[in-house]
Amino acid sequence: MTRKSRRMYVLVVAIALLASATALVLTALDDNITYFYSPSDLKTKQVTIGRAIRLGGLVEDGTFEKLGDGLKVKFSITDGAETVAVTYQGILPDLFREGQGVITEGSLNEKGEFIAHEVLAKHDENYMPTEVIEALKASGEWRGDEEQVTE
Structure with a gap:
């Protein structure tokens, strides 16, 4: 086996191993996604x-x-x-x-x-829990409007 053919053989084997490893990873990911x-x-x-x-x-x-x-x-x-x-x-x-x-x-x-x-x-960006609103009002830090979503 010449040096060039040996290099080609190693390259083909490396590509085959890489392709096999990629296929295994993608199969495992698909089962867990x-x-x-x-x-x-x-x-x-x-x-x-x-x-x-x-x-x-x-x-x-x-x-x-x-x-x-x-x-x-x-x-x-x-x-x-x-x-x-x-x-x-x-x-x-x-x-x-x-x-x-x-x-x-x-x-x-x-x-x-x-x-x-x-x-x-899901809730929108204006949502704030009732407890937080009450705590902010009690401390005088409340700056929101009175129509805040609190459900």
């Missing part, structure tokens, strides 16, 4: 049943209901075009309400319902 979908995305894209995803949108008015002991709830998330039914068991965030933006993490079941294991309520 949680993709974000809107209700419209769920209707148009192929989503594997049971795969962990995030679903975001607004809680549709009139769809919230408590089931059983009160920890299990059902509601719908909409993006204005499509709606997805969501079931969640657990304590909801304080800011959760109909018409509010939410992000849920969970998976689709065979019926097309989204089973959430985590619910996050």
Whole structure:
């Protein structure tokens, strides 16, 4: 084997090893990535049943209901075009309400319902917890308007 052919052989083997390592890393990452979908995305894209995803949108008015002991709830998330039914068991965030933006993490079941294991309520940049507002007012440092969002 000449020096040039040996160098070419080492280069080909190195490229093959690098390609294999890259493929393994990408496969491992794909299994651990949680993709974000809107209700419209769920209707148009192929989503594997049971795969962990995030679903975001607004809680549709009139769809919230408590089931059983009160920890299990059902509601719908909409993006204005499509709606997805969501079931969640657990304590909801304080800011959760109909018409509010939410992000849920969970998976689709065979019926097309989204089973959430985590619910996050979104708020705008003007939100401030009631306790903080009261503390600022008590100290005389409050500079906000009286119509501050405090739910």
